[in-house]
Amino acid sequence: MPASALLIFLICSLVMVGAGMLVSHMLAPKSKNIQKEEPYECGVPTQGSAWIQFRVGYYLFAIIFLIFDVETVFIVPWAVAFTEMGLAAFIEILIFLGVLGLGLIYAWKKGALKWE
DSSP, X not given: OOHHHHHHHHHHHHHHHHHHHHHHHHHSOOOOOGGGGSOOOTTSXXXXXXXXXXXXXXXXHHHHHHHHHHHHHHHHHHHHTHHXXXXXXXXXXXXXXXXXXXXXXXXXXXXXXXXX
């Protein structure tokens, strides 16, 4: 794809997103009151501070999930085109899976997968 086509695509996409946001801002109904400024809590008034700390286990679990989600994004196209790529691509995906496997073993040994 030539650089000019990419530039045109980028400009058009920015203009369309900006126009959509502008039209939405102009046409949306506006209503200001004190209840609209409160955080949504399922209809129950908030109690205490909204600034609470979450355990680090939630973040570790989310990062591990993200790693294996990204793995799927790489493996599915590889599997679709497997027959056309040859032995080099097969060795590369084995290395990729090996690195991910080592990461999973490391997380397991460190106790990142324990939900307490």
